[in-house]
Amino acid sequence: MTMVALAYGFIWLAVFAYIFVVGRRLVRLHGELDELRRRIERGKP
Amino acid sequence: MTGSFWRYTLLIAGKDLRIEGKSREVLYTMGFSAALVVLVFSFALSNATDPAQGPITAAGVLWAATLFTGTVALARVLDRERENEAIRALLLSPAPRAAIYLGKLIAVSLLMIAVEVVLAVIVGGLFSTGVFAHPVWLALVLLLGTLGFASTGVVFSAALLRSRSRDALLGALLFPIVIPVLLAASRATACMFDPLSPDLEPVAFWVRFLAATDVIYISLGLWVFEPVVSGE
């Protein structure tokens, strides 16, 4: 039972950790994109 | 592949071998490093002089030392093209990319085999093994094993030509790919070295396996070499 819990636990942990890391990166990149779009809009006549 | 294709191939291989003939840089540096690796293994492994296990261990050590130090030959033969933008001149020449790949492959393989022969003698001495009991089979295994390693190595080394992390990355990228070659070559060599082995049927099997692997790797190398170096 311990092995089953460890195996399932590791897989869940790994997948959620990956989702967290990638998600955080995506949010940061979207922030940068929005900032760049605002700067381009500001620069337009 | 026409006559001029092979002419270019031999020209490029000949150029690298002539340069090496003058400097002998790869032969000495790779040879010395490989000999040291064998020495380290012979100290680290307690069964080195055991008559039963020594010969089998010797085969593994021979190929491990060859692979670890083969990256030296790969790096140096391709490195020469980095100096004075020689690689750009080579790519602008009429030589087909495939001929460049085969030329480099031949040069690297011949240099590695030269070192391996000396290494086999050292391994035989340190591990108390009769390494030249089956010279023809040994020559075939050395040739096919080296071709298998170099066929992938030339592609990766060329791709890493301009990379700062070339030395760190080449081994890391290459070793997982050449594991089947290492496996087959060391198994065949162990069977040859082992005086208690009943026959050489396993050697014949692994030689066939190596030949098939080499055909696959060289075909793949010919296919991907052009797009890989065209980024230079």
Added chain:
Amino acid sequence: MPTTPSSPARNSTRLLVACGVTCLLFLLACLAIAEAPLEKVMGMVQKIFYFHVPCAWLLMLSTLVCAGGSVAYLFRGSERGDRIALSAAELGVLFGMCVLVSGPLWAKAAWGVYWQWEARLTSSLLLWLMLVAYVLARRYGGAAARRLAASLALFAAIDIPLVYFSVRFFRSIHPQTTVVSTLVPGMRGAFWLSLLAFTVLWFVLMSVRLSVENAQARIVELEVLLDQAEENKS
């Protein structure tokens, strides 16, 4: 070719729906796994199978997709192919790690050893190492990293049957591929549901990871536009 992302709102909605579907599938799969009968010999520990095998399947899928993307990038200059290859390689590393951890845990309970150098285990380990090497090459390889990594992916894809065949001649303790077709109905349903859930999860993660690459490409384009605009102004 410039990337033109579809509207962010529509993308978020699609992603939310996909996540919802994935969660539902996993809930159903876990219920099915809990309900599935215990295996006669191994008992409870056999239930690791329901997650271990789908992860192995995703490792193979990721490798194939990575190789496909690499071919498109190397021979057709497809930037999208390159982005797909990198995303697939990362997912391959993730699910490969899941296989290589869950497998030995099961092995220890079932066979008494964490590891055996037999065909399937060895080839899985080497495949994982090749995908790790791909990711390292992309991160630290410098200017030529993309072409180098693409060629590595092709050698890796070709290499797997070679490795499997070469190592097959040593003692084999791992269950054969015929295990799945011999499952009893209670186990079969749980297995296929779990496989479906993991496959949908893979597509969701690929979509998210590709969004990251697309966003980065879009940032580069906009920075170039911004530089041009500022140069014109001055």
